[in-house]
Amino acid sequence: MLSVDPNRTPVRYALTDKHSSPRTNGVFDYIVVGGGSAGCVLANRLSKDPANRVLLLEAGGRGLSPYLTIPAGRARLSDKYDWAFPAEPEKSLNGRTEEWESGKVLGGSSAINGMMWARPNADDLDEWAELGNKGWDSESMLPFIRRSESFVGPASAWRGSDGPQSVDFPGVSHPTTSMFIEASEAAGHVLNEDYNGHSQAGVALGQVTQKRGLRHSSARAYLGPARRRPNLKIVTGATVERIILEGNRAAGVEYTSGRRKVRSLCDREVVLSAGAVGSPALLMRSGIGPRDHLTSVGISAAVDLSGVGKNLQNHVYYALVFEVDVPTLNREFNAANVIKGGLDLVLRGTGSATSSFGHAVLFGGLSGERVDYGAIFSPFGIFARKENGRGRHKMSMMAESAITVRVGLLRARPRGEIKLQSKDPRQLPMISFEHLEDPQDVQDLTLACRKMREIASQPPLAGHVVRELVPGLSVDDDASWEQTLRAGVTSGKHYGGTCRMGVGEDSVVDPQLRVRGVDGLRVADMSITPVVPAANTYATALLIGEVCADLILGKGHAQDD
Template sequence: MDIAKSYDYIVIGAGAAGCAAAARLSEEATQSVLLIEAGRDDPWIWLKIPLGIGKVLVGNRALWRYETEAEPELKGRKIFWPRGRVLGGTSTVNGMLWVRGDPQEYDHWAENGCDGWGYQDLLPSFKAIETTQLGADAYRGRGGPVNVVEYGPQDALNLAFLQACAQAGIPSTSDYNGATYEGAAMLQLNTRKGLRHGAREAYAHPALSRPNLTVLSGAKAQKILLDGRRATGVRILGPRGEVEYHADKEIILCAGAIDSPKLLQLSGIGDPDHLRSVGVTPLHGLRGVGRNLRDHIHTRLSFRCSEPITLNDVMRNPLRQVLFGARYLLRRDGLMASSTSTAHALMRSDPTKTRPDVKLQLHPLTSSDARNPRKLVFDKFPGFGIGTFPLRPQSTGTVMITSPNAEAAPAIAANYLSAPEDLDIAVAAVKMALRVAHQPALGGLMAQQLRPAPSAKSVKDLEDFVRETGTTSYHPIGTCKMGQDDLAVVDANLKVRGIEGLRVADASIFPTMPSSNTHAPSILVGEEVARRIRSE
């Protein structure tokens, strides 16, 4: 065993939270920081151009290609769950949608034992992340590392969608990351000059010149090393074989909602009965490790467009592709500067609800299988989609290792729709999307309803549509939840309960969905763990 030198802090996983945590900790020049990443700093152009996500998702180059077990409530389908295997993690392969979340949900966390995680507590950290010209100074950041812009230009399809939302009774909001979360708006994106501006670009690259930060890429964490009840280091498998790195102060686990619980379990931290059943010696019992998994189930409706203004038209015409690319090179805006999502609406499925519980999202493309994990085939006619999902899913699943072999993928059971209310809200979301699509504002562009078929009118028909087509929104969270209950894995300072020198800081610590896309909240966790460590 090749024993390497020690570091003050070891950060495992260079994703959204890991890059933020390592960059902030290394700002203190006297502290040495090791950032470990299984992927590499890949210069691939499709990881930089936002629309390149279509290329990334169908290949292996920058992804862990996970999939769930057969989902009982989704007709036994296995759902593709890609995660980033590259510096920046999933923030380098995601949709770049910048949505902080529902302020009331953060307040809910604080009310349930997560001290310091209320919205007003977190607002300074949210502001410290951003550089944006959007919104009011009271809510938005002006000098942070992540550049945030609004999608533009507002073309005919986007304007019609927003007008249709208003006609359907959905209010508009000038800044859903500011004073008013609820409402319809153009999407905000973490891009800069038309290029992706994720955790790699915003945090890791600027920090690489610091002599006290070491980034170890191509290194797969195998096990966290324990000395009694203290975490002392990590064993990795890299180009030089197995190597151990030791932490003099703390280890911060930032491997994400799938790999963080996996690594804890491989290290003997988890449900003792399950660990024994797969041949791992339990060293510290925490029944919640790998439980409380949640994801947004995404159901997308498709419509034929009466005008050739969608991505379907561009991708079927070589000349238009050339013009499309030329416009992007000259102006760095439009669809190539987005990941195919351009506008959204955060809304209530029922007027009696006290806050939004549904999201609608406009997509200027259609496909008979829009989330095929190996190939995206555009329809041979102009088309647009409206994606839908319940914001606060109650269904919970698990991520559990199946052997002591660190190279083996864990068993992922999302258990979509296992909570009946999730299906009710998913159907309500589909109904609202249909209502928006049939408003007069979209009448000139919506030539035909395709999916679900116009004949699908009953609740049973729409339930079947959700079960047959629903898939991931790429938002897994919760598997190392924060809190004080029996399933809590970390406390409010993100310290693993009962273990010294070990914290978890990524989307796995969310006790519930922050009611949004999960990228901005994940970066927030990285900022928060560094702030809390430094304040101690």
């Protein structure tokens, strides 16, 4: 429900007062909050016109570490690149607590993710349109998806070839990858030459966001070509504390940079691209959100918008690991092979250093034709370990030659919530979510895991599987599977929904991505998704950024009738 307080006094700021505290740091046409996936798109597209003065604010740094660039370096990334948002203990996971990973660096989560490229399928986008979001159907979205990517594979009406984002096939081949694909076919899954093409369903070689073997994040793809534009100002280490409201208009933002508090003002629009956790939290800190919750943490509600922070969604995964009699990439990630891997990367853009999770992928349906689960194949054995007793998981290599199949439930039923812990902007918001709250999700994920066992039992893979290491064949009946899943599932890190786009009173933004009740303010990131797509979310975030740029620049898409 939306209501605007008619009695509140407009807060006005003098644009020329250089001695005010906090200090005013310029007036811009557009301010983009968050230099993540969609934020980098907006910074590029909005600053292409030299008449537009654009400010991009990012809380993290510029991301100069080689571990951000070399794909295999992901396992050694510093914690400083991750927000690691806190969450409440989950009853459905036996009281376990998960920290929610999110990139805190230019490029956002695209700078730290597993580099899988999986576009939203037609069913997902058509569902958005059916929910009242005119113009967001699959046919209307295809041009935006195509213009975002530069795919190295065969040209088709479904794929883009000259977009900013490079999309390649894995730079390292391994015999177990082709074994997995052939075994999947033997188990009845269709071979799909391009799961980002006409149809998503089936088993396929993975596609990754790499260029010449190196990670190609949104910071490299979109921000790189725009960095030197004189009309684009990029400020890193800038934590936005609130949106400045002047009457019912977003007039700018206030942020901290080091020990300074800075105010930047804008003539046209503020766009939030701080992610599915950050964007609703910033709205609430600015007095835009559920009145009762804001009051409980000492914030006066300027706009009572009940949907802010609600409708949180995520995918849930479980990893099966099989020991095999073929040497896998576990043996490549050691001191003896570092030099060889480095040379392969430098000279050819290939080799073990380019490795990511998704060497092969499988998308399928458990009931009907619609995709509702996925599997990610890796030709190495990994296990999740906790750090410092916290709920945050780091992946470690197994000693055995092994393969890993991460099985994901892509239409999980739970809906969670983002709430502020206090009005102090230095305190991170709290996440309330139950990954296995719905018993049907437990049954569905169990069935999907059993399908992976079936694949492992098919030739040619079956001839090389020595044993199932995780969870082990003792886990067989429904009760033991449920116990295993509740103890071992992990977050898919595919968040969305918390600033839901729609036409109802509980929606946060309209189909033009404008925040209800506030002029000059939009949201453009995964938080606007009514339903999170059955895919990894990076491609969808770029799509949202591309559409929002057109909406702002008045190019006609999804405009009012």
